[in-house]
Amino acid sequence: MPIPPEIFLLPPNSTATLQQQVQQIVAEAIVSGRCLPGEKMPSSRKLAEHLGVARITVTVSYTELVADEYLVARPRSGYYVADTAPTRPRFDSPAPVDRRGVDWAAKLTRPVQQRGDILRPPNWSDYRFPFIYGQSDPALFDHANWRACALRAVRKRDFDSLAQDRYQHDDPMLVEFILRHILPRRGIHATPDQILITMGGQNALWMIAQLLLADGQIAIVENPCFPGLRRIFDQMGYVGRSIDVDHQGLPPDLIPPEAQLVFTTPSHHAPTNVTMPLERRIEMLARAARHDFLIVEDDYEFEMSFRSRPSPALKSLDQDGRVIYLGSFSKSIFPGLRLGYVVGDQTLIEEMRKLRTVVLRHPPSHIQRTTAYFLSLGHYDAQVARMARHYGQRRAIMEEGIRDHGLTREQGEVLGGSSFWMRAPPGVDTTQLALDLRRDSVLIEPGSAFFARRAPDRSHYRIAYSSIAAPRIAEGMALLAGAIDRAAEGAGAAR
């Protein structure tokens, strides 16, 4: 299609002739890369009409631009941007901006604090041995059925309602399926007014923090913990209190009586993968009732419990509605989907719904419906089963590598998941190790990002198997072990 005439606008206060102005704006569009070599120019009639100038003005301008080699004329077809047109690299030409008036540092009254903890390079998939966490493996995903569901969700019948602004509402089909088929597996029974669809787990945590945290309150986070949660606290300018987890997760007796909100991952602690036993869960709930604190249960990966049956969620034992339960489809479907859900007391859910409406209205309807179909047609169950099978195989190879190379795993866990939490020999800085390993095309995640700032820990690291194919694991593990050996040697310590 030709370039639309609408992209050309005459400058408001020019003293040049109209013909000069037309020439200038076309040349400028070409030089700046907005019009690319080979693209067809609008007809002189259309451009003249759009600019409100005589057609002859445009024709003469075009002729001049041909002479200047910006354009070429093709008989009986029209004008095209010349292959020889002068160009600068596309987008490499910000207009020279005079920042005389704007002091942005002063304008940004609430800048977002951010720690520099990048766990993965954006081009992680170019690495041969990506032991990184949280991305999906295209080789395991049921693309054909996802595509069929996406298509189904865009049928005329579905589409006409999905195209509308739903204001504060979610897709009732997705809500019903989660209530009837997913939550019961976690022992949770809820009603539609006790659930809200979110833009993934991050979004759920953020909304909860917004509504329930205030200055002077005590919020507990696990140490180590999911860095995305720490970023939420940072953004709010709020300091949480970190409590070290042990081999059974967060110890309830270390939660101070004055705590108001506790963030925890009982099924599968992030990142150490330990599971909180039933007795401790009951103790946690009793303590919560006694001291009147609320609990946020992030059940981000329960679907990946392929090594043993998951225990019922903390929420399933919650009698008085003080547990706020978070689920996510990022691990079981894919993270680019950006969908999750929160289950909680209806007073809270109603408030979260109001907040979500102000912030973004509602998660896009098409992806909600596609997911609803994927779940209801049984593809989700099959998908989770397939992932579990492959993860199990990969995990076994990883365990072999860990054993063979004498690497150190932190206390074991039993559920499955998609990663190992590891400890390097004394003196080895895993942040440096991770950077060094990139040269061998190996990606691991240094542990420091997971720890509270007051207690930096550079000896841990995480290796995941959700994105690395089984045949590559052994070679990657050997490279990892070699790098650790060299680093330990450098640190003068034995592994």
Add this chain to the structure above:
Amino acid sequence: MPIPPEIFLLPPNSTATLQQQVQQIVAEAIVSGRCLPGEKMPSSRKLAEHLGVARITVTVSYTELVADEYLVARPRSGYYVADTAPTRPRFDSPAPVDRRGVDWAAKLTRPVQQRGDILRPPNWSDYRFPFIYGQSDPALFDHANWRACALRAVRKRDFDSLAQDRYQHDDPMLVEFILRHILPRRGIHATPDQILITMGGQNALWMIAQLLLADGQIAIVENPCFPGLRRIFDQMGYVGRSIDVDHQGLPPDLIPPEAQLVFTTPSHHAPTNVTMPLERRIEMLARAARHDFLIVEDDYEFEMSFRSRPSPALKSLDQDGRVIYLGSFSKSIFPGLRLGYVVGDQTLIEEMRKLRTVVLRHPPSHIQRTTAYFLSLGHYDAQVARMARHYGQRRAIMEEGIRDHGLTREQGEVLGGSSFWMRAPPGVDTTQLALDLRRDSVLIEPGSAFFARRAPDRSHYRIAYSSIAAPRIAEGMALLAGAIDRAAEGAGAAR
């Protein structure tokens, strides 16, 4: 497919026998509506395996449940939920919750303030004469090509990258198209680090307010103005300063020198539809530079300028980067899409990107790519042209109705858009009028929601033609005029 065994979980501390427990949990699942009549039960082998009980325990439980008419056995097939099974209405059975400990009013430290201004009932499309604003008309939308683009975006090649967590990044294809083909039509030239994709215009306004507003600062909003913006202020507990618009939009000379941030809709003021002339735009920018305030230009509907060429955006005249420009696809594609964009100084955009990452990571990749295809294949231009044609026809019929029935339009506007801003006769309360009209299956939007609270205005109303088919307009206008006549008579005033 059979009901997955995973939805059944044994209670943690039961004193009942295992067989009693199995019977109870199955019966409970049926009664509560989680298992529906006709659904197939998991095989006794699978359920036994999952629950960790002997198979015979499940078999005996099933037999008992058949006797109790919860289940039926079908030879050589298995057990099914009986059609005669006792049920309660689905979801009508929240577990009896003992709220002994949780005082939610005290827990919600930052409740979301919300005005009760509902402009439209959720089932608006069931009304015969929906003169409501902001929803799309399925009859005008190019559903076939949207579907083709959605399908294209879910091809294996696109999908494998779209499935990933992109952290803070947008779809480069969508960004490039907006930069090269949409912004130039508004006279705006920007680089990729000066643009951010948002979850629609609401999300963009919210992020800007988060980053640039602080207590003690003066932010200006137009009066009347978009209610979604007022809700953002309410949620933040922030009070904006309202300035009345005149027939040329927001008057720059009324902006106090101490203002720090000005929210405005110069192309097409919401809701009055007036356009700010070029001279006033230049004056606005000069004043912004003089007093060092920033301007948020919400260009929410520029695509619908079918009656005359849109003037270049305020942003196109902005020399020192103090205009923050907002675009949205809600009006030109459809609102359920939830996509828009912000163009601004790269310092601000970087900060917004950080905030977005904390709040929700990124807008879902599939919808970004679908939109990129819809734009780049020319369907968007065709769509906008088709909407403009139909809106033009509908508008003409509306104008006729307004004239014939002697209704009062506020000062005219020239661009097009999709609505009229109207004034009722003295004494007529348009909020009551809107409610009364629902009985005639007519929906209009009362004006009060648009005005600052300190200056309630109940005499204005908005009627839109984006969701009502041309053949229904005349009848709807007659009903509207009739209701206004009756209301005016009741108020003792003449129309």
